[in-house]
Amino acid sequence: xxxxxxxxxxxxxxxxxxxxxxxxxxxxxxxxxxxxxxxxxxxxxxxxxxxxxxxxxxxxxxxxxxxxxxxxxxxxxxxxxxxxxxxxxxxxxxxxxxxxxxxxxxxxxxxxxxxxxxxxxxxxxxxxxxxxxxxxxxxxxxxxx
Numbered sequence: 001x002x003x004x005x006x007x008x009x010x011x012x013x014x015x016x017x018x019x020x021x022x023x024x025x026x027x028x029x030x031x032x033x034x035x036x037x038x039x040x041x042x043x044x045x046x047x048x049x050x051x052x053x054x055x056x057x058x059x060x061x062x063x064x065x066x067x068x069x070x071x072x073x074x075x076x077x078x079x080x081x082x083x084x085x086x087x088x089x090x091x092x093x094x095x096x097x098x099x100x101x102x103x104x105x106x107x108x109x110x111x112x113x114x115x116x117x118x119x120x121x122x123x124x125x126x127x128x129x130x131x132x133x134x135x136x137x138x139x140x141x142x143x144x145x
Contacts, residue, residue, distance in 0.1 A: 006068045007086075010078075011138050014071035016114075018057035020137050021069055023113045024088060027059040030068070078139045087131075087145040096123060100130050103144045107132045110144075 011017045022028060029039075036042035043053050059069040090106035091099045100123065111117055114137035123130035132144040 004067070006070050008070045008072060009138075009140065010074040011071055012073065012077065013054065013138070014057040014073055015054045017136060017138055018059055018069070018071045020110075020114050021071075022059050024110055024115075024136075024142075025059075025066075025069075026062070027066075027069060028062050030058040030060045082141050085140070086142045088142060090144045095129065099123070103130070103132050106144050107134060110134060 009017060009021075018029065032039045032042040036045065040053060044050070048055075055073045057071045059071075061067075088106070091102035094102050100120075107115070107117055111134070116135045116139075118133040118135055118141065120132050121128065121130055129145075133141060134144065135141050
């Protein structure tokens with residue numbers, strides 16, 4: 001038996017982090033429930049106070065193939081290095097200088113959307129193709145691979 005998987009981010013600002021990861025992965029905000037034009041309208045109709053409208057956010061793959069991403073507000077800040085992280089496949093099929101140039105372009109785009117560049121790992125064939133480590137706007141590490 002197989003199961004679907006959802007990736008959940010604990011965070012301080014679900015809306016901001018969802019917007020960043022939508023940009024990074026080409027995802028889109030999950031549609032509001034049927035009968036509502038927006039999440040704000042749906043949450044208000046459900047009696048959720050305005051100050052709680054940013055307690056959660058979700059993204060979906062526009063093609064429906066990749067896992068749903070869920071962002072939930074938590075009170076505590078991130079304190080240590082992630083034990084699990086995402087690898088964003090930003091240079092599929094590329095090697096050497098072309099690969100690193102594609103990764104650098106992706107890194108620059110994501111930095112312009114709030115990421116922080118942490119370090120670059122140079123290619124070391126045959127096992128290491130090279131990658132760039134970034135952090136999202138709340139400090140969660142991920143790799144451009």
